[in-house]
Amino acid sequence: xxxxxxxxxxxxxxxxxxxxxxxxxxxxxxxxxxxxxxxxxxxxxxxxxxxxxxxxxxxxxxxxxxxxxxxxxxxxxxxxxxxxxxxxxxxxxxxxxxxxxxxxxxxxxxxxxxxxxxxxxxxxxxxxxxxxxxxxxxxxxxxxxxxxxxxxxxxxxxxxxxxxxxxxxxxxxxxxxxxxxxxxxxxxxxxxxxxxxxxxxxxxxxxxxxxxxxxxxxxxxxxxxxxxxxxxxxxxxxxxxxxxxxxxxxxxxxxxxxxxxxxxxxxxxxxxxxxxxxxxxxxxxxxxxxxxxxxxxxxxxxxxxxxxxxxxxxxxxxxxxxxxxxxxxxxxxxxxxxxxxxxxxxxxxxxxxxxxxxxxxxxxxxxxxxxxxxxxxxxxxxxxxxxxxxxxxxxxxxxxxxxxxxxxxxxxxxxxxxxxxxxxxxxxxxxxxxxxxxxxxxxxxxxxxxxxxxxxxxxxxxxxxxxxxxxxxxxxxxxxxxxxxxxxxxxxxxxxxxxxxxxxxxxxxxxxxxxxxxxxxxxxxxxxxxxxxxxxxxxxxxxxxxxxxxxxxxxxxxxxxxxxxxxxxxxxxxxxxxxxxxxxxxxxxxxxxxxxxxxxxxxxxxxxxxxxxxxxxxxxxxxxxxxxxxxxxxxxxxxxxxxxxxxxxxxxxxxxxxxxxxxxxxxxxxxxxxxxxxxxxx
Numbered sequence: 001x002x003x004x005x006x007x008x009x010x011x012x013x014x015x016x017x018x019x020x021x022x023x024x025x026x027x028x029x030x031x032x033x034x035x036x037x038x039x040x041x042x043x044x045x046x047x048x049x050x051x052x053x054x055x056x057x058x059x060x061x062x063x064x065x066x067x068x069x070x071x072x073x074x075x076x077x078x079x080x081x082x083x084x085x086x087x088x089x090x091x092x093x094x095x096x097x098x099x100x101x102x103x104x105x106x107x108x109x110x111x112x113x114x115x116x117x118x119x120x121x122x123x124x125x126x127x128x129x130x131x132x133x134x135x136x137x138x139x140x141x142x143x144x145x146x147x148x149x150x151x152x153x154x155x156x157x158x159x160x161x162x163x164x165x166x167x168x169x170x171x172x173x174x175x176x177x178x179x180x181x182x183x184x185x186x187x188x189x190x191x192x193x194x195x196x197x198x199x200x201x202x203x204x205x206x207x208x209x210x211x212x213x214x215x216x217x218x219x220x221x222x223x224x225x226x227x228x229x230x231x232x233x234x235x236x237x238x239x240x241x242x243x244x245x246x247x248x249x250x251x252x253x254x255x256x257x258x259x260x261x262x263x264x265x266x267x268x269x270x271x272x273x274x275x276x277x278x279x280x281x282x283x284x285x286x287x288x289x290x291x292x293x294x295x296x297x298x299x300x301x302x303x304x305x306x307x308x309x310x311x312x313x314x315x316x317x318x319x320x321x322x323x324x325x326x327x328x329x330x331x332x333x334x335x336x337x338x339x340x341x342x343x344x345x346x347x348x349x350x351x352x353x354x355x356x357x358x359x360x361x362x363x364x365x366x367x368x369x370x371x372x373x374x375x376x377x378x379x380x381x382x383x384x385x386x387x388x389x390x391x392x393x394x395x396x397x398x399x400x401x402x403x404x405x406x407x408x409x410x411x412x413x414x415x416x417x418x419x420x421x422x423x424x425x426x427x428x429x430x431x432x433x434x435x436x437x438x439x440x441x442x443x444x445x446x447x448x449x450x451x452x453x454x455x456x457x458x459x460x461x462x463x464x465x466x467x468x469x470x471x472x473x474x475x476x477x478x479x480x481x482x483x484x485x486x487x488x489x490x491x492x493x494x495x496x497x498x499x500x501x502x503x504x505x506x507x508x509x510x511x512x513x514x515x516x517x518x519x520x521x522x523x524x525x526x527x528x529x530x531x532x533x534x535x536x537x538x539x540x541x542x543x544x545x546x547x548x549x550x551x552x553x554x555x556x557x558x559x560x561x562x563x564x565x566x567x568x569x570x571x572x573x574x575x576x577x578x579x580x581x582x583x584x585x586x587x588x589x590x591x592x593x594x595x596x597x598x599x600x601x602x603x604x605x606x607x608x609x610x611x612x613x614x615x616x617x618x619x620x621x622x623x624x625x626x627x628x629x630x631x632x633x634x635x636x637x638x639x640x641x642x643x644x645x646x647x648x649x650x651x652x653x654x655x656x657x658x659x660x661x662x663x664x665x666x667x668x669x670x671x672x673x674x675x676x677x678x679x680x681x682x
Contacts, residue, residue, distance in 0.1 A: 001096055002347045004161070005129035007106040007120050009149040013136045014166045016051045017319075018190065019105045020327070021334020022132070022164075023059050025343060026101055028335060028362030034099035035059065038088040038123060040066040041107050041116075048321040051105050058328055060357075060514040064091045069113075076115045084119075085126045092127055101347050104129060121156045130161040132187060137165035137172050143180035150184055162187035162342055166334075188338035196330050198222040199315050200323065201271040201297045204245065207315045208308065210273065210299040213280070217295035222326075223270040224417075228309045229255040237262075242417025245270040245312065247305050250278025257284065260291035266383075266415035271297035273312075275305045357512035357642065361669070363549055364644075368397045368672035371679035373475035375671050376468050378461035380404030380426065382481050386413050388667035393424045397668065398675045401425045401474060403461045433458045436467040443470060443495055466491040469653050476674035480658030481667065485524065489648070492655040499652045499681075504529070506537045507646035507657075508544050509632050513639075519545045519552075519619040523628035524646040524657070534576035538621045539584050540649040545619050547680045548673075555598035555617035556580070556591025557627070561607045565592070573623050588612050595620070595631070644669050647677070654678050 006019045019035075026033045037051040052063045067087070075084040096102030104127060107116040124131050131153050135146055142165070150160045162185040165177065174189055201221045205212060212218065224243030229236045233254045240246070240262040246269065248255045259272050274280065277300065285292075292298065301308045319327045375392075379385045380402030386409060389400035402409055406426045413420050420426070433455070440454040457463050462483055468474045479488045489505060498505060506522040506529075521541035522529070529537060534556070542552035558573040559565065570592055577591035590613035597607040597614050604615025622628030636643050644666070648656055654677035656670050 001099060002101045003092075003096070003104060003127050003129035004101065004343075005104045005106055005120075005124040005127060005131045007124070007131050007133055007149070007153070008108050009133055009135040009145050010139065011108045011110070013108075013134050014190075015105065015108065015134055016054070017327075017330045018134045018164055018166050018188075018334055019051060019103060020054055020059065020331045021190075021338065022343065023055065023061075023103050024331045024358055025335035025338045025340060026103070026347070027059065027356055027358035029340065029344060030356060030359040030363075031100040031347065032098065032356070033059070033061070034096035034102040035061050035063055035105075036092045036095035036102070037063075037066045037105040038091060039069055039072045039107055039119070041069050041110075050319065050321055053321050054319075054324075054327050054331075057324055058331065062095070064095055067091075072119065073113060073115060076119065081119075081122065085122055088123055089126050102127075102129075117152065121153060121158060124153065124158045125156065130159050132161055133163040133184075134166055135163060137168035137177075137189065138192070143177060146181050146184065150181075160184065161345070162339075164188040164190065164338070166190045167192045185342055186339070187342040188334070190334055190337050193333060195224060196326070196333060197317050198224045198243065198326075199320075200326075201245065201299075203320055203323075204271075204273075204312055204315055205297075205299050208273075208299070208301050208303075208311055210301045212297070213274065213300050214292050214296070214298035216271070216292065216297035218271075218297045221268065221270045221295070221297060223312070223315075225270075226309050226312050228305050230305060233258050240267060240269065242268040242415065243270050245273060247273045247275060247309050247312070249276050249305060250274040250280055250300075253281055253284050256280065257288065259296075260288035263291040263294045263296040266294075266412070268415065268417060269296055271299060273308060274298065274300045275303060275308050277302045356515065357517055360510065360512065360517045360548070360550075364669060364672045364676070365395070365397055367548075367679070368675040369395075371675045372396075372399065373675040373678040374399045374401060374473075375476045375478055375674050375678075376401045376403065376465040376474040377671075378403050378465035378477065378479045379481050379483065380461070381408050381412060383412050383416050384662065384664050384667055385481050386420075387416055387418055387664045388671060389424060390418050390421060391664065391668050392671050393421050398671050399425070400671065401427055401468075403427055403429055403465055405430075429459075429461055429464055433464060436464060436471075439471050440467050440495070443467075460487075460491075462487055463491045463495075466495050466655065469655070470495045475678035476654040476656070478656050478658065478667065478670050478674050480656075481660060481662055484660075485657045488655065488657045489525070492648075492651055496651050496653050496655060498650050502536065502540070502650040504533050504536060505648055505650040506540055507648050508541050509643045509645035510548070510647070511632065511635060512642040512644065514641075516618070517550055518617075519550060520628060520632050520643075521619070521621055521649075522625065523622065523632045525625070525648070527625045529624065531572045531575040532579060534572065534621065534623065535579035535583065536650075538576065538580040538589060538619075539587065541619050541621055542584070542587050542589070544647065544649050547676065550618050552587060552619045553613045553617050554580070554587060554589040554591075554619040554621060555593045555613050556589065557595055557598060557620055557622050558592030559594065560592055561594045561597045561614075562592070569623060590614060591621075593617070644673065647673050653681065 035055040040049045106120045110116045202218045223245045227239045229248035375398045381404035507524040508521040511518040545552040556577045560570045573592040596603045598617040601615035608614035
């Protein structure tokens with residue numbers, strides 16, 4: 001097992017963010033990672049130790065509790081350092097049991113407690129760890145600081161593997177830094193991103209001890225800028241942008257009305273803070289009440305406007321323990337900017353057996369990038385879809401095409417606080433619709449479709465996008481944020497049709513369980529498939545799993561295992577299993593199996609001894625839509641599991657449906673899935 005010891009060169013280098021980013025980066029490589037923060041630091045008795053907390057909650061790791069800093073100081077002061085180190089090594093070995101790599105977070109150098117530097121060295125030695133230094137790239141004399149820290153570890157016989165520069169300014173010169181620090185490898189340069197520091201409006205309210213007048217989306221809106229409304233309204237209007245927190249006295253009715261108008265127009269302001277302990281005028285509040293139903297939070301503070309703005313600027317930058325979303329974004333940003341090859345040196349990968357959720361997401365994006373496919377998005381004026389297309393364009397995940405009016409799309413993007421990249425393609429349906437009439441008439445001539453009927457059907461952007469796919473102008477289609485599943489699938493069945501050898505269209509969800517990724521099918525399309533159809537769904541789901549790096553072991557789920565049960569329902573599953581095995585001898589399929597017999601090794605060995613699937617299934621095929629949909633939602637909600645999908649299978653070309661409650665990230669992953677499907681279908 002490789003052990004990495006993450007050691008900061010000074011205080012406030014972003015140690016927790018970088019350390020957990022390293023964990024995420026290693027998980028992305030399908031490694032089993034352990035994590036431990038041996039000694040808590042900068043923590044009061046009432047606070048949660050954030051590194052361990054986020055490692056448990058986001059990385060799904062079993063992390064031991066950190067030792068209190070006071071306890072460690074006491075042990076060192078009474079010359080019981082050896083006992084302390086033995087306790088730390090035992091804790092670390094427990095955290096790293098069965099792991100390919102163990103990440104250990106060290107202590108900040110603390111002038112008030114000189115034991116911290118000494119203890120970092122002793123912990124690294126005791127764990128036989130490779131040290132990764134973390135430093136603040138914007139600090140003065142940073143190169144000298146890195147060399148001093150490296151020398152301190154090397155003089156004690158500790159191997160220093162590399163350095164990560166965090167908070168790097170735009171003008172950071174990596175080549176000059178390499179020359180300045182000598183032979184020490186640079187394992188990452190993490191650019192400073194102020195958006196990752198944005199607190200929630202709720203965090204600001206707690207910091208100010210402000211009264212919440214209107215809650216709105218207090219826990220969702222984020223503050224990227226504080227606007228003190230001390231000038232005339234035309235000056236204030238220019239700064240009514242997404243993420244702006246407006247600070248104003250409650251008697252500035254002109255500012256209140258301007259803020260309400262911006263909120264009504266869809267601008268995602270962070271909120272409104274009323275100062276001087278003032279209230280909203282009743283008449284103004286009644287007049288603007290619709291604006292305050294858009295999610296705009298309104299707070300009230302005792303201080304004056306400038307004092308309040310100063311206090312807002314002093315909101316702690318550390319990620320609060322309950323802000324999982326922000327820490328996830330921070331970790332992913334760090335992971336994407338690390339030198340993977342450097343981190344992977346010497347790591348033992350023999351223990352890797354399952355595709356972990358972080359590795360699945362990472363490989364999904366990497367495969368989509370290499371596919372470089374064109375994906376049409378018929379709901380091009382929908383806010384989440386626009387944001388997802390921008391992410392895909394900026395990260396090179398796919399070449400997205402938004403169907404919609406450019407002016408409308410740009411206006412929606414502005415309200416979301418994002419900018420349309422020049423390279424992102426927008427196609428106005430009004431300008432292109434006519435050119436698809438003739439091809440559509442040709443495709444549907446057996447149904448007697450006329451040009452007038454075709455033109456009318458093409459007014460539906462999903463139909464228009466499907467025609468683009470049908471004549472190979474694009475490689476895939478993603479829809480469903482504001483359309484039903486039927487609206488998405490029907491045009492595909494009419495114009496794309498099923499793939500050769502397929503008689504039905506089905507779906508799978510990728511269930512991102514804590515330790516591995518499972519495939520559930522069919523949970524979205526076919527209400528009550530026959531035995532023949534169920535066998536086809538099993539094969540489709542197995543090949544989908546294989547395409548995404550999951551070794552398919554297919555369990556045909558029923559209420560009975562093996563020959564123990566009778567009845568029409570279990571007989572259907574038994575017949576489907578026999579058909580699936582006969583048609584796909586190269587696949588590992590077994591059934592009927594109860595869910596516990598398929599998923600729990602001990603139960604599987606007891607109920608189906610000798611089965612190659614029982615207790616180790618990776619693909620679960622449910623007997624009907626009622627069972628499948630209920631099970632996937634129960635697992636998703638009860639176990640807090642992320643599900644990616646549904647991904648449609650069985651079509652000649654990839655078309656995928658979204659949940660109408662889909663988040664931007666959900667749409668991004670679905671676009672990536674679609675791009676990979678397109679690559680596999682070539």
